[in-house]
Amino acid sequence: MFDIIGLGCSAVDYLGIVPHMPEIDTKMPIEDFTRQGGGVTATAMVAAARLGAKAAFIGAVGDDDLGDFTVRELEREGVDTSHVVRVPDASSQFSFIMVDKATGKRTILWTRSDILPLDPAALDRDFITSCKVLHIDRHEVPAAIQAAKWVHESDGIVAMDAGTYAPDVDDLLPLVDVLIASHAFATDFTGDPDPAGSARALLHDRRIAGVTCGDKGSWFATSAGDEFHVPAIVPPDPPGVVDTTGAGDVFHGAFSFGLAKGWAPRRCARFASAVASLKCTQLGGRAGIPTYSQAHHLLASASPDQ
Template sequence: MWPVWCFGEVLIDFLNIGASEEAGLRLPELRQYPGGAPANAAVAVAQLGGQAGFIGQVGDDAFGHFLLHALQQKGVDISRTVIHPTAPTPLAFVLLDANGERSFEFLRRDSADVLFRPEQFLPQWFQGQGILHLCSNTLTEAAIAATSMYGVEKAHEAGWWVTVDVNLRANLWPGKQIDVERVHALCCAADVIKISREELQVLGGEPRVAQWLEAGCRLVLVSDDGNPLYFATSAAHGGLSGWVTVPRVQVVDTTAAGDSFSGAVLYALARCLPEQPALLSDEQALRAVIGFAIACGAHTVQRKGAFPALPQFNDVAAAWQL
């Protein structure tokens, strides 16, 4: 099985779990959870039984040490996770509406995660074969964007696969203005892209899928809430395309659903590609990968939080058809 290394932010999700009334004020009740999209994906891989590690940076504060402990406790290799001596650990406040849908507020200015620099990617990290996974949240500032693309370049030079969960969060961008071309450039450098239908429209719509495949991407996965998921592969992998049905479940919290899906795809690729290099050219096998990932996402939305909601393999073993 290949190792999966996830690069980017690990942060505290303060999740809105209710509210109370006091002195005429409605006071939201918040619970501290470990989170961050790439960190969630790493935990998802580890929970399923894969070899997962996290590349990134936390602050030398109570939150940072809590996150390091949480990653390690979930089986994630933190040997490439750095403690910054002065910058704070990033924080996110996740507010839920009556339907379990989220809104976000972030405390991330000059936080430890965005201060990771290219020279911190060490050449020996890319020995052998593996997968580097990242999201668009490390593109929000020029310096961390350059670091992200440097890591992608080094991964490709070593023959690694690069996977991207687009995971747009406008609140993280200066003036809430997403740099579409910067995100597009990352997608053009990816082997596998996971993106929502809404995010795809922000980046330019359906033509982008063809552009990414022509640029060298092997597989694009487009989720659409509870609607069927669309997939497309490059010509080199048969030019396959189609839809996979998503089951209806009772949604409690969608906080890590996409990360659970991405982690399951990563796990399946890391487990199967060493013995099945033509995996993405086999439509039946590809549909099995996607179906398994959908089952993991469905498991996660029925539970609160990020790390605690991610399934272990036994939870979703019935969905594994590979």
């Protein structure tokens, strides 16, 4: 039995801190550099596992060195990879990420993998229905649709990290119980740039809908009629915000951790905010992900309006 199974995107991230974002036809030194596992759902599962959940990842990677690294890093974090598909003669996805030293904000340059989408017919129903929460992103839509139907039949929860809207997700969205969208997705899909309003518009008959807005916090609406805003929690200073890469992925992983625990939406959101905050204190999407006790300590010390 898994607490959370993630189905979606994985990548390898090459990250460097730069003094400022470069202009065209200039050179500058990299002040710090790292290679880490990345990808929306893969990183969310690492967050869930580090917090103490029993987590698994389903996705496709190439049979190349980057694919080896992807699987090895997931396994090192305790994430089950038994249903990761290795695609012969395919290249795994990777990214180059420049992080601005002054703000911790980043620019991502990424490659589109030549791996074909996961075949829904290749999914293992018994494995997928062994989870409390199925965590998906906007990748692998046909496979996610099949997996979501199975999870509903077994009374599980389907949670989605909705980062960028495109019409190909329209058939998937009705199967999502907990939809947490980026501000860009929410605005594009609902036409309402106000995060509170777009959270209400996204709710429909879901359990929970939310809109994340980075350092402005997140807005939620629930089927119980509750609407609330959760401010971003300021990370400890020093070191403060070093890098925001992966903060959203980690927020979603921590929120799904709370769902698997049976927590109320407000508790899930506030906990996820603390976990994402601590992630930002180190370079890369995964290095700064805290343990449960570290996140709890930050929550205990944060002011009530955070």
